[in-house]
Amino acid sequence: MKHQGFAKKSLIALAVVGAFSGSAFAADSVQLYGIIDMGVGHFTGIAPSNTTAAPGSTASYTGLMSGVVAGSRIGLKGTEDLGGGLKAIFKAETGFCPAGTNQTGAGTSGYCTGGSFMGRTTMLGLQGSFGTVQMGRYFTSMFTNEINYDPFQAGFTGAYSNFSLGIFGLNGDAIGSLLRSNQTITYISPSLAGLTVRADYSFNTGAATDPINTAGNKTTMWSLDGNYAIGAATVGANYTKVSNITVNASGANTGAYKVWQAFGSYDLGVAKLMGIYERGTADYYSGNDSSWLVGTTVPLGAGMIMASYGQYSSSLSNTVALSKSTAKQYAIGYSYNLSKRTMLYTSYAHINNDSAAVDRLGTALAVNTATNSNAGVTGQGSSGFAVGILHSF
Structure with missing residues (x-):
């Protein structure tokens, strides 16, 4: 009798939950989604984490990564029809570490x-014939372009983000990265004869624990992005400016970092060609930094071959003029779709760092995945190889 009573109560509870869910979501489209990506990666030529390591020494690492192609995540997204062609849209997504957090260069957040x-x-927003207005925390338009016009889509071991200005520009001394922005409002236009325009403004891109920097100025960002598609070709440009950042020796938060970005692709059918170019300048700095990539994807049955070559260079200096330092990367990879949601993959990439420091902090580049961020060693090469599986749901 005890078990029967428990079963009856359980059925009643399920009925109540079902009735509540039906009334709450009757007019909505709500989707639970996610990615679980795990692969084994092997890296050489990375900077040792031990601060007592001899200058110029390198280390290697082999481990199971919580996201080689893409960071593992789980989220909810949905729409509500408000009538008259107007919709409310939302998305809430968190990262997680299916292989554990002890991953080289993955930080200490525990979310990977x-x-x-x-x-x-x-993100929360409204969508209609006028386009989309949204607000929240999400990828910048600059990084979105790096995903869309990189054969490796900012993942694998051959990602453009290993040396792009979206990740590496003024890394450490100013803004950390232009990957995601906080407190952002965005307008995205509908397609106008193939032209789509996006405008972003961030009230404060800084960390939540430090909303106002030491000079009392918030670090703000705005960007304007245009993408034009015609037939098999797409071309576009982006301008991004981050203001009130620390870029001079006095520590005054009055400078700005500005990046121009151009991108494009052409689909030949048997292969797709693509490329990106970025150039950045900073107040109180002489010189500039730049990066570029050319690449291709080649469909092969249920799989795809990816290849790219790119370069990062910088002469930015807030002290004395520097000779332009350079890092070069070449990469190749292959993915195979077991189904619409499950993919096997492998990739290899190598970066050559020249004998000069790559950025103002004396940090060189290294090959990474979508979820780790090792540093390289000046004058040394860095390589990365990975093989794994990705499942989306």
């Missing part, structure tokens, strides 16, 4: 990507 709970993407 995003930095905090629901830290990857949190």
Whole structure:
């Protein structure tokens, strides 16, 4: 009798939950989604984490990664029809570490990507014939282009983000990265004869724990992005400016970092060609930094071959003029779709760092995945190889 009573109560509870869910979501489209990506990666030529290591020494690492192609995540997204062609849209997404957090260069957040709970993407907006207006925390337009016009889509071991200005520009001394922005409002236009325009403004791109920097100025960002598609070709440009950042020796938060970005692709059918170019300048700095990539994807049955070559260079200096330092990367990879939701993959990439420091902090580049961020060693090469599986749901 005890078990029968428990079963009866359980059925009643399920009925109540079902009735509540039906009334709450009757007019809505709500989807639970996610990615679980795990692969074994092997890296050489990375900077040792031991601060007592001899200058110029390198280390190697082999481990199971919580996201080689893409950061593992889980989220909710949905729409509500408000009538008259107007919709409310939302998305809330958090990263997680299916292989554990002891991953080289993955930081200390315990979320592997995003930095905090629901830290990857949190967005609410309205969508209609006028386009889309949204707000929250999400990828910048600059990084979105790096995903769309990189054969490796900012993942694998051959990602453009290993040396792009979206990740590496003024890394450490100013803004950390232009990957995601906080407190952002965005307008995205509908397609106008193939032209789509996006405008972003961030009231404060800084960390939540430091909303106002030491000079009392918030670090703000705005960007304007245009993408034009005609037939098999797409071309576009982006301008991004981050203001009130620390870029001079006095520590005054009055400078700005500005990046121009151009991108394009052409689909030949048997292969797709693509490329990106970025150039950045900073107040109180002489010189500039730049990066570029050319690449291709080649469909092969249920799989795809990816290949790219790119370069990062910098002469930015807030002290004395520097000779332009350079890092070069070549990469190749292959993915195979077991189904619409499950993919096997492998990739290899190598970076050559020249004998000069790559950025103002004396940090060189290294090959990484979508979820780790090792540093390289000046004058040394860095390589990365990975093989794994990705499942989306």
